[in-house]
Amino acid sequence: MKSLYAVIGNPIAHSMSPVMHNDLFQHYELDAHYHAFAIETNDLTDAVKGFRAIGISGFNVTVPHKVAIMPLLDEIDPLARSIGAVNTVVNENGRLIGYNTDGSGFVLGLKNKFDDLESKKVLIIGAGGAARAIYFTMAHVGVKHLDITNRTITKAENLAKDCPYSVNTSILQLEEAENRLGAYDIIIQTTSIGMAPQTECEPLSLHNLSKNAFVSDIIYNPLETRLLKMAREKGANTQNGIEMFVNQGALAFEKWTGLMPDTSRMTTKVLKQLG
Numbered sequence: 445m446k447s448l449y450a451v452i453g454n455p456i457a458h459s460m461s462p463v464m465h466n467d468l469f470q471h472y473e474l475d476a477h478y479h480a481f482a483i484e485t486n487d488l489t490d491a492v493k494g495f496r497a498i499g500i501s502g503f504n505v506t507v508p509h510k511v512a513i514m515p516l517l518d519e520i521d522p523l524a525r526s527i528g529a530v531n532t533v534v535n536e537n538g539r540l541i542g543y544n545t546d547g548s549g550f551v552l553g554l555k556n557k558f559d560d561l562e563s564k565k566v567l568i569i570g571a572g573g574a575a576r577a578i579y580f581t582m583a584h585v586g587v588k589h590l591d592i593t594n595r596t597i598t599k600a601e602n603l604a605k606d607c608p609y610s611v612n613t614s615i616l617q618l619e620e621a622e623n624r625l626g627a628y629d630i631i632i633q634t635t636s637i638g639m640a641p642q643t644e645c646e647p648l649s650l651h652n653l654s655k656n657a658f659v660s661d662i663i664y665n666p667l668e669t670r671l672l673k674m675a676r677e678k679g680a681n682t683q684n685g686i687e688m689f690v691n692q693g694a695l696a697f698e699k700w701t702g703l704m705p706d707t708s709r710m711t712t713k714v715l716k717q718l719g
């Protein structure tokens with residue numbers, strides 16, 4: 445019988461996950477289908493019950509359900525538990541197990557670029573859910589120096605305090621981060637600033653950016669935010685949010701099927717869908 449996989453969120457109509465995963469199922473000749481379901485917050489408990497009843501094989505969880513899904517599952521992976529959010533669920537013999545592949549998807553992309561990621565000096569801009577997944581996963585894989593800057597300092601302080609993995613962190617005001625920017629090897633932009641439709645802004649000035657720095661923005665709409673454009677014009681290497689999106693999907697696919705899929709195939713598919 446065909447296996448069913450899904451993504452639940454709200455809104456979900458523009459999700460690129462169905463096209464990406466259905467292409468993989470076809471490519472690897474797996475008898476499976478992936479479908480997007482728009483689920484209202486009030487219906488989340490019933491939706492999970494329904495998934496259990498039909499014996500779903502696995503599903504992704506996106507905004508706004510990544511936190512609320514947790515008490516509805518049977519087991520949570522320790523990294524996902526510490527992050528406090530689940531984006532991937534695996535049905536193991538009727539038990540629903542929650543994972544977080546957002547942070548690990550992001551870190552997988554960086555590991556492919558830097559052999560010595562652990563020793564890099566990293567600045568994270570933002571302290572929301574995405575920053576949390578990235579910060580905790582970077583700390584978990586042994587990155588030693590991870591600073592955070594955010595408009596609301598207390599949110600950055602709480603994020604660092606909640607992290608169970610040992611790491612050196614300074615919390616910086618945006619202006620302090622701008623002044624010290626030249627000291628960082630890797631800068632990761634995790635806020636929504638610069639995302640369509642408000643593309644004409646950036647979270648901080650890159651005046652002091654080193655041309656040897658690597659600047660990553662988790663936004664993929666537009667493919668090049670104003671921050672990335674400015675970084676590229678200063679000679680820095682840049683990365684948009686496509687790789688994180690593809691890698692979180694690849695790691696979910698691996699958890700479901702045991703196969704690590706071809707991420708360049710996935711990237712082509714996603715870029716085609718974005719137009």
Ligand code: ATR
Pocket residue numbers: 569570571572573574575594595596599634635636637647
């Ligand atoms: P996500 O789950 O996508 O990370 P989030 O939890 O709402 O989203 O976090 C949004 C992040 O973007 C936060 O770091 C937020 O800063 P605050 O903690 O100060 O709210 C940041 N952010 C969003 N809009 C912003 C703006 N206009 N100026 C500065 N920071 C902004």
